[in-house]
Amino acid sequence: xxxxxxxxxxxxxxxxxxxxxxxxxxxxxxxxxxxxxxxxxxxxxxxxxxxxxxxxxxxxxxxxxxxxxxxxxxxxxxxxxxxxxxxxxxxxxxxxxxxxxxxxxxxxxxxxxxxxxxxxxxxxxxxxxxxxxxxxxxxxxxxxxxxxxxxxxxxxxxxxxxxxxxxxxxxxxxxxxxxxxxxxxxxxxxxxxxxxxxxxxxxxxxxxxxxxxxxxxxxxxxxxxxxxxxxxxxxxxxxxxxxxxxxxxxxxxxxxxxxxxxxxxxxxxxxxxxxxxxxxxxxxxxxxxxxxxxxxxxxxxxxxxxxxxxxxxxxxxxxxxxxxxxxxxxxxxxxxxxxxxxxxxxxxxxxxxxxxxxxxxxxxxxxxxxxxxxxxxxxx
Numbered sequence: 153x154x155x156x157x158x159x160x161x162x163x164x165x166x167x168x169x170x171x172x173x174x175x176x177x178x179x180x181x182x183x184x185x186x187x188x189x190x191x192x193x194x195x196x197x198x199x200x201x202x203x204x205x206x207x208x209x210x211x212x213x214x215x216x217x218x219x220x221x222x223x224x225x226x227x228x229x230x231x232x233x234x235x236x237x238x239x240x241x242x243x244x245x246x247x248x249x250x251x252x253x254x255x256x257x258x259x260x261x262x263x264x265x266x267x268x269x270x271x272x273x274x275x276x277x278x279x280x281x282x283x284x285x286x287x288x289x290x291x292x293x294x295x296x297x298x299x300x301x302x303x304x305x306x307x308x309x310x311x312x313x314x315x316x317x318x319x320x321x322x323x324x325x326x327x328x329x330x331x332x333x334x335x336x337x338x339x340x341x342x343x344x345x346x347x348x349x350x351x352x353x354x355x356x357x358x359x360x361x362x363x364x365x366x367x368x369x370x371x372x373x374x375x376x377x378x379x380x381x382x383x384x385x386x387x388x389x390x391x392x393x394x395x396x397x398x399x400x401x402x403x404x405x406x407x408x409x410x411x412x413x414x415x416x417x418x419x420x421x422x423x424x425x426x427x428x429x430x431x432x433x434x435x436x437x438x439x440x441x442x443x444x445x446x447x448x449x450x451x452x453x454x455x456x457x458x459x460x461x462x463x464x465x466x467x468x469x470x471x472x473x474x475x476x477x478x479x480x481x482x483x484x485x486x487x488x489x490x491x492x493x494x495x496x497x498x499x500x501x502x503x504x505x506x507x508x509x510x511x512x513x514x515x516x517x518x519x520x521x522x523x524x525x526x527x528x529x530x531x532x
Contacts (some may be wrong), residue, residue: 227375229528233386233395234368236410241360244353251389252368255338262389270322270342272357280328282335285310287492288318296327303359305329310337313347324350328358336361347462369403369525371469373516377530380501390522395529400457400476401498405519408465415462415472422528423463423512433458433477440487457493457500461508473508475499 234254238261250264250271261499263272279282285294288311297309311318312323323342330336338358339498340350368388387394391410395403408411419427433454440453447453457477464470475498477491485491493500502511 164256175382220461226315227531230377230530230532231381232527233305236284236342237364239362239364242356251310251357253387255385273339275337279333292318302355303330313350324354326354326358328361330361368530369527369529371518371525373526375531399496399498402474404472406470408468408470426466431460438485438487438491440488455491459499459508468520469517473512526527
């Protein structure tokens, strides 16, 4: 995802009641989540593998269970995906911190205004040299426009307030070196503000930002989490928690009273007494492009290696786990192309421990109240 795309998505989030998941359901099930890792060649495996995946069922015996206590090592926390928080010396009236997310090594902190689409987004880049400038609106290349230091920190405009090419009403974006070798940005989006007021707000917010060590908290904890999975992105907010891995695993939790979230489907089974929706792809070739939304949800039109398990009303949360079949990450294969899992797909990494069902049964759902969430969501 490019930086302009992500900024556009963050603007879109402010106009919705609840953030959408990072996975497009139809696209994820049909082609698999596209990661940014190096392209892998597809390996051909025995046809029996397709039969094995197609035969996945929700049987009580599917849970392999923990190893005997006498030989089980004590679980240790795996790295938290988001380890920093911001403290704000000043925010405009009506604004409160809302969420933080990780994407491509950058952490985005979203501050929202009550009953409004207005927002402030602070971005932290990984430690190192200042990243490339990128683009303003309408793909106008950004140019560093010098400004006086902000709270003793070097800064320059990336997108100054309007007027001018690449600017927009109610928008301004300032690049700031918050600490030596630690660059970031402060962006304000509030229509109707004058250029003078935008400048005042963005500079005052930037001057008061302080980076502190504070890991994000999540509404779940999973034991026996595979170390082979590589973090791709993560979100933590009052409305939802999403974590995704480059091998194709997605984890999303929503409060159960949010009945219209995109993962909510008509239950077709039960899991441990909870209503659930379970879907397993059985196609060994890439589905056609002209399928209807209904056709795209049929197992025979979903690539093998793709699976979705959503379990509803679990301690006040809906839990949705997915794997995505991606025969060639980052490349759209033509319809009809043979697509078979390889050992580095999430579906295959999870198979020895019971697949998505086994992962769900090793998960403790902590509920919708943030004070009960954990900073150690993944245990070995």
